[in-house]
Amino acid sequence: QVQLVESGGGLVQAGGSLRLSCAASGSIFSINVRGWYRQAPGKQRELVATITGVRSTNYADSVKDRFTISRDIAKKTVYLQMNSLKPEDTAVYYCRFQNTWAGGDYWGQGTQVTVSS
Numbered sequence: 001q002v003q004l005v006e007s008g009g010g011l012v013q014a015g016g017s018l019r020l021s022c023a024a025s026g027s028i029f030s031i032n033v034r035g036w037y038r039q040a041p042g043k044q045r046e047l048v049a050t051i052t053g054v055r056s057t058n059y060a061d062s063v064k065d066r067f068t069i070s071r072d073i074a075k076k077t078v079y080l081q082m083n084s085l086k087p088e089d090t091a092v093y094y095c096r097f098q099n100t101w102a103g104g105d106y107w108g109q110g111t112q113v114t115v116s117s
Contacts, residue, residue, distance in 0.1 A: 022095030
């Protein structure tokens, strides 16, 4: 089993930055996609960014050029650097590790990000 623990959320003013971390425990050798998702109050959970095993990245249009996803294989950690934060970025952010070939879909417990105007 894979367990994921997010950290780094908090309260920040608009225009500020935060760096989220998601540390995995357990065997992740079969994980090929790592990602960040978010869910704002009253809204559906949405994709923020993903990174594959070959470091191919994908971003939601709303965060392109502001957020950067990265990973450290040795530390079994994925990061989300968030710059130029906006109030509309306020949400609970979740990390997700997937094995899209053979199944396996793991979520963290979420970390709150609040951006004040």
